[in-house]
Amino acid sequence: MSRFRDELWQVVAGVYDQILAHPFLTGLTDGSLPREAFRHYVVQEAHFLPDYARAQAACAARAPEPAAVQRFAADAATTLEVEHSLVVELLAAFGLEETDARKLPAGPTTVGYTSYLVRTCSLGTFPEALGAIVPCYWIYAKVGERLLASSSPDPLYAWWIETYGGQGYQETVAAVLDLLDGLALSAEERARLLERALTTARYEWLFWDSAWRQESWPCG
Structure with a gap:
């Protein structure tokens, strides 16, 4: 039986x-990723994750069923408790406090990505919000699971891989996918959800690419 x-x-x-x-990701696994690129990534995550949690909370507010409200509200809290805590510890490995990291500018891709997520989850329908947010979960889980098989000779990179490839995160994502499969959607709602999902997936690529390039604003 086909699943959504x-x-x-x-x-x-x-x-x-x-x-x-x-x-960026091949460098994580073989240890060749320049530390400066990973530092850029972690700083941008310090900007990204609070807005990601806001998007999850907005998705909860859009949810029609109590189970989905609970799912995304809990995940918003977990984002700040677990993923954000990891970022704080990774920043410390670079000698940075979170407050100092957040004084550094959020790059163009980070601003565009977070704006898209928060806007779609706050102003769109629940299917549109779900389409925007599911790839954030699923691609990280897939990447983490894939990279966990080889991990990394660099302990800092291995730590990141273990977080997203580990059982706890995988179970969280599985619960979201079960929720997705249980939705009764019209053809139009499915199409709009899938359109949002493709945009978010593209932003995922852009986010890693911006870290690889150590992206900055071109003017001003």
Whole structure:
């Protein structure tokens, strides 16, 4: 029996393949990623994660069923408790306090990505919000699971890989995908959800690419 998650994955699979092949991620696994690129990534995560949690909370507010409200409200809290805590510890490895990191500018991709997530989850329908937010969960879980098989000779990179490839995060994502499969959606709602999912998947690629390039604003 076909599941909606399978249809969604067909839409984003090509982007995911390009993400896996990106030198940022291949450098994570073989240890060759320049520390400056990873530092840039972590600083941008310090900007990204609070808005990601806001998007999750907005998705909860849009949810029609109590189970979905509970799911995304709990996940918003977990984002700040677990993922954000990891970022704080990774920043410390670079000698940075979170307050200092947040004084550094959020890059163009980070601003665009967070704005898209918060706007879609706050102003869109629940299917649109779900489409925007599910690839954030699923691509990180897929990347973490894939990279965990080889991990990394660099302990800092291995630590990041273990967080997203570990059982706890995988179970969280599985619960979201079960929720997705249980939705009764019209053809129009499914199409709008899938359109949002593809945009988010592309932003995922852009986020890693911006860290690889150590992106900054071109003017001002």
